[in-house]
Amino acid sequence: MQPPTGPLDRRRPRVFLALAVAIVTVAGTLAAAHGRPAGHPDGWQGGWPAAVPASRPLDAGALLLVLVAPAALALLLPHRPRTAAVLGAAATGTYLLAGYPWGPVVGGAAVLLAGVLLSGPAAPARRAAWSGAVVLVGAVWSAAALRDDAPGTAVLTAGAAWLAVLLLLAGGLRERLARTARARAEAARSLAERQRTAVAAERLRIAREMHDVLAHSLSAIHVQAGVGLHLLDRDPEQARTALANVRATSGEALDEVRAVLGVVRDGGAGPSGDAPLAPTWTLEALPRLVELAGTGRLTALDVDPRARSVPDHLAGVVYRVVQEALTNVRRHAPDATRVDVRVAVADDDGTGTGTGTGTGTGTGTGTGHRTLVVTVHDDGRTAVGAPDAGAAAPEGTAAPAGYGLLGMRERVEGVGGTLDAGADASGFLVRAWLPWPRLPEDGPGPVRGNAERLAPPGGPQPAAPPAGDPQEER
Template identity: 40%
Template sequence: MDADRTHGHGGPPRARRAQGGPPWSRGPEGGPPWSRRAQGGPRWALRWADREPGTGLPWRSTLLLAVFVTVGSGFAARSQPDRESLDALGRALLLLGSALLLLRHRHPVPVVLGVAATTLGYFAAGYPYGPVFLTVAVACFAAIVHGHRRAAWWALGSLWLGHLLLAHWLYRHLPPDGDPPGPWTQELPVAAFVVAILAASELARVRREQWAQQRAERAAAEKRRADEERLRIARELHDVLAHSISVINVQAGVGLALLDSDPEQARTALTTIKAASKEALGEVRQVLATLRAPGEAPRTPAPGLDRLPELVEQAGSAGLTVETVIEGEPVALPPGTDLAAFRIVQEALTNVVRHSGSRTARVVIGHRPGILELRVDDEGPATATDAGGSGHGLAGMRERAAALGGTIEAGTRPDGGFRVRAVLPARPEETP
């Protein structure tokens, strides 16, 4: 129904932002937990991608890493008798480096720099090599994954350069006493370790961004599908109700006007109201049944141009004389095109009933090769009374035509009448 019919033009309705929807139409944020598997990436990766700074402290992983580093360093000290044995200070440095990792998601830059400084102090004190490198790897990994690549590179670069100074120039002034300079060959594994950490962290960052992008794309696709479904349902309900309510409205006015002077004519108007309301209720039930069980096929076929005589009869009961002209050889249309053609004609006749001073209309159904042309004309003029339209009728027709790749033209004719012309692509339906 179109309130702007009286002005000879129609406009698209304002898009409204979705405020919700049924559970099956929700995006990833509203879906059930098991549906997260379909969003791309393993579950642990999705949990990592979902983690934002300030959402909690990783107590379990940090505690496990602290125990492993402390115990592993004790075993490593047994095979390195030339290094200082682990004492209270050494274990405190190991625990400090591990404790800093509690904040690696909230403050990744200070953590990676602090862990690198703590590890360098651990080596400067002459303590044995071992699992202490794992704390550096975890801190660097967290910094890069959270987008702080430069801080991670600076921390690893500083740690490596500091290790070079300690092993080859400052060893004379640091414990253990009498420690010879470190062989240059040991710098190759250290450099390889640094490169491996950077490479693994960058790979994890890239994968995390890919998973986040995939999830955003899936969420956007789900939202588009939900919006399209909501618009389809709105169009269907509008088209189902508009025509029947228009007939009921007109006949109710006739019945009220003739109730005392012509009771028989008033009875006829009430009979028409009963039939129109019954048909509207049946079509509304069909739409609601589709909503309740979206996977089930409709119990009754969707309306098409084969029901055009019924449409003409309903319009006639509202006082409108409709002339129907069929041009060309009719062919079996695809269900979507057939439904759209029926709804467009239905809406055009409804607008004539509501907004035109003319009591006659002409419907032309033109079958062309690969094209279905629809024309609905009335002689006008447009009435200035408020017919109670919603203003979405012409917009709904345009949406139906555009969904099939067709066009709609609606406007005032030079002689003062109004014309709705639709052109829909119509390939004949293939019979099996």
């Protein structure tokens, strides 16, 4: 049995409609029987033929036949539409062939057929309703041919036409309600899909934030703790400094975790409802990142003065790209002796204006725009999959590849930029191009780290490996 899908599938509206049809048909039949002329001496009067025998008086059987259509509407639909249609048409034909007065009994059968069309699956309901209409019209015309008091041909034809109009209107109503139901279902599915997508995006955002915070801080703590253990007996003062750095780094990590959790917990709860989706960082925090990366290696930081006015969302991306790149240096390049960090502003002609170290300049795109070019370069040779003394992996095992580059790429592409990362001729290069849609004013001066600055390397910029060649990514 097919599940009911029509607008009259619910029992309550069908019962109310059946009660209304029963009241109207019974009252109309009684009125028609009371007002029908018994005979007139000549001609026609009121549509009834004169000088004909009176119709059969109403009795209990007549009232039962009148009530068959509303009873079938309430009890047989929506699961037995063909039975209801045939039963209604048969009861009406039996009523008329028995000689009871002409009246609204035909209207009750017509309403039943409309109810059949509005109940259950569409195709079976349509076939049952129109088949029942053919049976009903045939029964009425047969009774009219056998009775002397039948209405004229014009009246019978008009009744058949109105029955067809009623069924067409019911079919159109059902189709319109079906379209509305489909639109609502599609909107509900679309809303559910948007909610699932939003939940997935939120999970990804939280995972990316926690990865950036914990991976950077824990790797720095791991390196500093290793230095402290190594120097504990030979150089207690240096070991004490390393432990102090561990304490400072762990405190900063706790602050960052609190900031991330605060955004997750209180996002959108502000007075304006426009809370940030992630903690905001400024370029002023870059020297501290570079300083932490400088344990056991030479580091340099150069930030274009004009980059000081970069919007907060771009500054956050710059901060995270530099943070993850330096984390990768600690985890995957323990043999690196030098790390260069540069944040430059490329003009429309593709030239950068930063001074100091860096491994290359980006290419700005778009008229009226500038491009932030973030470059992190180290001279390490260790790649993912090689033994990593700086990673927390068992001795003799390979350091597993993480989600750092994926997270960087997602952040950069989220603001319309591009990211290149891979081994070059002298080490490993991470470079990000971030579109900056407005022209900033020059800042007061470059931001510099506390570590020693290196002279810019000469010669052409290292190129990424060609497609198809092995690329050592971290």
